[in-house]
Amino acid sequence: MMLKAALRKAHPMPDPIQRVALATPPKLAHQIRGLSDRTIAWLFVAPTIFLLLAVNIFPLIWTIRLSLTNFRTNRPNNAVEWVGIENYRKILTNPDTWASLQATAHFLVWTITLQVLIGFTLAYLINKKFRSNDLWTTLIVLPMMLSPAVVGNFWTFLYQPQIGLFNYFIAFLTGADPASFSMIGEVALAPWAIIIVDTWMWTPFVMLICLAGLRSIPPSIYEAAECDRASKWRQFWTITLPMALPFLMLAVLFRGIENFKMFDLVVQLTGGGPGATTQLTSIDLKREAFEKWRTGYASAYAVILFVTVFGLASIYVKALNKVKDR
Amino acid sequence: MNAKLLLSTASVAIMAMSAAHAEDLTLCWAAWDPANALIELSKEYEAQSGNTMHFEFVPWTSFADRMLNELNSGGKLCDLMIGDSQWIGGAAENGQYIKLNDFFDANGIKMDDFIPATVTGYAEWPKGTPNYWALPAFGDVVGWTYRKDWFAKPELQAEFKEKYGHDLAPPATFDELKQIAEFFQNREVDGKKVYGASIYTERGSEGITMGVMDVLYSFGFKYDNPEKPYDMEGFVNSESAVKGLEFYKSLYDCCVPPGSSNGYMGEGVDAYKSGQVALQMNFAFTWPGFNTDANVGGDKTGYFANPAGPNGDKFAQLGGQGISVVAASDKQDAALTYIKWFAQPEVQAKWWKLGGYSALRAVVEDPGFATSQPYAQTFLDSMAIVKDFWAEPSYATLMQSSQKWFHGYVVAGNGTAKEALDGLVADWHATFEEEGKY
Structure with a gap:
C-alpha cells in the first residue's frame, strides 16, 4: 500500500x-x-x-x-508391428517416389526462376514514379489474393481446348487450331500448365518483396553514383541488385517452401495427371496417407520430406545471412 | 378416480418417453440427384417415426476420401451410411458397419427379395456368404446413352451404311461402338461440330478405373484365377485383357471431345447435355436427368447396355450402394428403424418413382416396370450382366494402383497395354502380400 x-x-x-x-x-x-x-x-x-x-x-x-511401424489408420483392429527402417527403404527404392521428386523439382526450379525474373522486373518498373502507379500495383497483386482452389478451377476453363481463352490466345499467336492441344491433358504440356498458373498467381508476391527491397535503398546512394557519373546499367549491377539481393533471396525461400508443399492448385488443375506427370510429392504423400491409408509408410515419407526441406532451408538461411552481413 | 389418474399419468409418461426417443438421425451419401430424391422420400419416414432426418452429402470426387476418413476415425457424424459397394469388405472387417443378419431375420427382411447382383455387390462380406452388412439401397450400373435424333437422320444413316455395311443403330459389339464414335468424331450435325463419345478418364478418385473395367470385362479380363484366389498372373494381364485396354485407349485417342483427359460422371453429363457427343458412357443414375432435359430429353436420347466383346461376352461395371448402420453411432436402434421402413415394398416403389433405382425385385419385376421409363429396360438388361471391382479391405490401395496404370497408359500414353497390366499385377500382388493373402 x-x-x-x-x-x-x-x-x-x-x-x-x-x-x-x-x-x-x-x-x-x-x-x-x-x-x-x-x-x-x-x-x-x-x-x-x-x-x-x-x-x-x-x-x-x-x-x-x-x-517405424506398419500402422494403418483404417485397420484399428490389426496389430501394429515394428518394422524398423523398412518404410524408408521402400520409399527410397520406389521409382514412383523419384518420379514425384523429379516432377516437384521441375515445378520448383521453373516457378521460382520465372517468378523471380518477372517479379523483380515488375518491382523495378513499379518502383519508378509514373501516373496510376498505385492502381497498377493493386491490379498486379490481385491474383495472389484469390483462393488456390478458385484459381485452379478457372484456369481449368481457360485451358479447355474448345472454349478456353488460353488456347485461343496461343492459336492467335501461332495459327494452330485451339482444339488441337490440351494444356492439362498432354504429358508434354501439363507440367508447364501448372507452372504458368503458379507463376501467374504468385509473381505479385515476389514483386511486393522486391519492391520493399528496392524502396529500402537510400536515394543518397544513387545521388552519389550520379555525381560519380556511373551509368544506369552500372548503378543497377553495383547498387540496386546487391542491395535488393537479401530480399530476393527471402522471396526465393518463401516460394521454395510453399511450392515444395504445393497441393491444392495442382489437384484442381490436373489431379496429378496425365498419368503421374504432375503428381508432386505432396499429392503422392496425400494419396499414401489418406487414400491408401498406409499411415506408417506415409509417416516415413513425411519425415523424409521434412528432413529434405529443413536441411535445404537451413543451408539457404545461412547463405542468406551471409549476404545480409556483407 | 385413482385408477383414472394413474392411467392418464401413465399415458403422459408414455408420450413423454416416445417424445424423448425421437432422434435426430444423420444419413451420409454422395451429393447427386438421387440424394435429393431420398430427402423427399424420407419425409414420409419422419412423419411416421417422429425422428428427424439430417443429410450429409459429399460430391463424388471427394466422397470416398471424406466418408472413409469418417469411418476410419470412428466419427459419429453419420448414423446411416450409403457407402460405395467396394467399401463393404473394409467396413465389415474393421467393425465400421454393424452386421444386419439378426435384424433382417427379426423383421422379415429377406435378401432373396432383392436383385441377386445387388445383394452380392452391396451387402455381402465375405462375398458369396450370407453375412449381410447393408441393405441394397440404390442399384446402379454403367451403360450408354446415344443421340437417337442424330441416329435417325436419313443422310447420316445412308452414309454410315455405305461406309460400314450395317445400320446406324445402338451397337451390338464394342467394334460397332467404335465405328459409330469414329463416324461422329468432328462431324457437323445441325450446324455444330460434334464428337464421338464421352468416356471416363478421371485420374483422382476412381473414374478411369470404372470406365476401363466396364470395357475390360467383356474382353475377357478376370481379377484372379477362379481356382486360386488372388492369383492374378495371366488373368489381369491376359492377352484378351491387353486387347481390351488397347481398345479403350484407341477409343480415347480417336473419339472423345478435346480436353477429355480428366472426366468422370459430371463431365460426361455436361458433354452429353451440351450436345457435344453422340455416345456417352455413364452410370444409370444420370438417365432420368437426360430424359427430362430440355436439350436432349424425350425422344432425342436412347439407352443401351454394354455391347459384347470380341468373344460375345457382355458384362458391365456395377455401381450403386447399400445402406448400412454405422457402428460408431449412438443411435443404432433408431437408424435400424429407417432401414426397416426403407425396405418396405411400397416405399421402394415410391423410391423408383422419385428417381431412385430400387433394387427390390418386387419393384423391378413388376410387369409395368420395363415400360415405366424409356431407360427402365436398359437398366434391367445392364443389371443382369454386372461385375464389380475388388471389395477387399485394401480396395482403396488397389484402386489407386489401377488409376495410376490406366491413366498412365490411356491418357498419358506411357508404355504399352501389356506393360500397364503387368505393372498393375505387380502392384496388386504387393498389396495382397502386405495383407497376408499369400
Missing part, C-alpha cells in the same frame, strides 16, 4: 507499466516480487513453449515413431 501511495504521489498520471503494477493484487505482487527475473521470463515463455511442444514437436516425434 505504501508503494502504491508513493507511486501515485510521484506520478499522478502513471504510465501503462505502472498502471499494471498498481492494478496487481497485493498478494500476487508479493509473490512475484519473490521470483527471479529468470523465473518470470520462463513464466512468460512457458505457454508458447507448451503450445510448440503440443502442436509441433509432439506430432513430429509421433510421426517418426509411426514411420
Whole structure:
C-alpha cells in the first residue's frame, strides 16, 4: 500500500507499466516480487513453449515413431508391428517416389526462376514514379489474393481446348487450331500448365518483396553514383541488385517452401495427371496417407520430406545471412 | 378416480418417453440427384417415426476420401451410411458397419427379395456368404446413352451404311461402338461440330478405373484365377485383357471431345447435355436427368447396355450402394428403424418413382416396370450382366494402383497395354502380400 501511495504521489498520471503494477493484487505482487527475473521470463515463455511442444514437436516425434511401424489408420483392429527402417527403404527404392521428386523439382526450379525474373522486373518498373502507379500495383497483386482452389478451377476453363481463352490466345499467336492441344491433358504440356498458373498467381508476391527491397535503398546512394557519373546499367549491377539481393533471396525461400508443399492448385488443375506427370510429392504423400491409408509408410515419407526441406532451408538461411552481413 | 389418474399419468409418461426417443438421425451419401430424391422420400419416414432426418452429402470426387476418413476415425457424424459397394469388405472387417443378419431375420427382411447382383455387390462380406452388412439401397450400373435424333437422320444413316455395311443403330459389339464414335468424331450435325463419345478418364478418385473395367470385362479380363484366389498372373494381364485396354485407349485417342483427359460422371453429363457427343458412357443414375432435359430429353436420347466383346461376352461395371448402420453411432436402434421402413415394398416403389433405382425385385419385376421409363429396360438388361471391382479391405490401395496404370497408359500414353497390366499385377500382388493373402 505504501508503494502504491508513493507511486501515485510521484506520478499522478502513471504510465501503462505502472498502471499494471498498481492494478496487481497485493498478494500476487508479493509473490512475484519473490521470483527471479529468470523465473518470470520462463513464466512468460512457458505457454508458447507448451503450445510448440503440443502442436509441433509432439506430432513430429509421433510421426517418426509411426514411420517405424506398419500402422494403418483404417485397420484399428490389426496389430501394429515394428518394422524398423523398412518404410524408408521402400520409399527410397520406389521409382514412383523419384518420379514425384523429379516432377516437384521441375515445378520448383521453373516457378521460382520465372517468378523471380518477372517479379523483380515488375518491382523495378513499379518502383519508378509514373501516373496510376498505385492502381497498377493493386491490379498486379490481385491474383495472389484469390483462393488456390478458385484459381485452379478457372484456369481449368481457360485451358479447355474448345472454349478456353488460353488456347485461343496461343492459336492467335501461332495459327494452330485451339482444339488441337490440351494444356492439362498432354504429358508434354501439363507440367508447364501448372507452372504458368503458379507463376501467374504468385509473381505479385515476389514483386511486393522486391519492391520493399528496392524502396529500402537510400536515394543518397544513387545521388552519389550520379555525381560519380556511373551509368544506369552500372548503378543497377553495383547498387540496386546487391542491395535488393537479401530480399530476393527471402522471396526465393518463401516460394521454395510453399511450392515444395504445393497441393491444392495442382489437384484442381490436373489431379496429378496425365498419368503421374504432375503428381508432386505432396499429392503422392496425400494419396499414401489418406487414400491408401498406409499411415506408417506415409509417416516415413513425411519425415523424409521434412528432413529434405529443413536441411535445404537451413543451408539457404545461412547463405542468406551471409549476404545480409556483407 | 385413482385408477383414472394413474392411467392418464401413465399415458403422459408414455408420450413423454416416445417424445424423448425421437432422434435426430444423420444419413451420409454422395451429393447427386438421387440424394435429393431420398430427402423427399424420407419425409414420409419422419412423419411416421417422429425422428428427424439430417443429410450429409459429399460430391463424388471427394466422397470416398471424406466418408472413409469418417469411418476410419470412428466419427459419429453419420448414423446411416450409403457407402460405395467396394467399401463393404473394409467396413465389415474393421467393425465400421454393424452386421444386419439378426435384424433382417427379426423383421422379415429377406435378401432373396432383392436383385441377386445387388445383394452380392452391396451387402455381402465375405462375398458369396450370407453375412449381410447393408441393405441394397440404390442399384446402379454403367451403360450408354446415344443421340437417337442424330441416329435417325436419313443422310447420316445412308452414309454410315455405305461406309460400314450395317445400320446406324445402338451397337451390338464394342467394334460397332467404335465405328459409330469414329463416324461422329468432328462431324457437323445441325450446324455444330460434334464428337464421338464421352468416356471416363478421371485420374483422382476412381473414374478411369470404372470406365476401363466396364470395357475390360467383356474382353475377357478376370481379377484372379477362379481356382486360386488372388492369383492374378495371366488373368489381369491376359492377352484378351491387353486387347481390351488397347481398345479403350484407341477409343480415347480417336473419339472423345478435346480436353477429355480428366472426366468422370459430371463431365460426361455436361458433354452429353451440351450436345457435344453422340455416345456417352455413364452410370444409370444420370438417365432420368437426360430424359427430362430440355436439350436432349424425350425422344432425342436412347439407352443401351454394354455391347459384347470380341468373344460375345457382355458384362458391365456395377455401381450403386447399400445402406448400412454405422457402428460408431449412438443411435443404432433408431437408424435400424429407417432401414426397416426403407425396405418396405411400397416405399421402394415410391423410391423408383422419385428417381431412385430400387433394387427390390418386387419393384423391378413388376410387369409395368420395363415400360415405366424409356431407360427402365436398359437398366434391367445392364443389371443382369454386372461385375464389380475388388471389395477387399485394401480396395482403396488397389484402386489407386489401377488409376495410376490406366491413366498412365490411356491418357498419358506411357508404355504399352501389356506393360500397364503387368505393372498393375505387380502392384496388386504387393498389396495382397502386405495383407497376408499369400
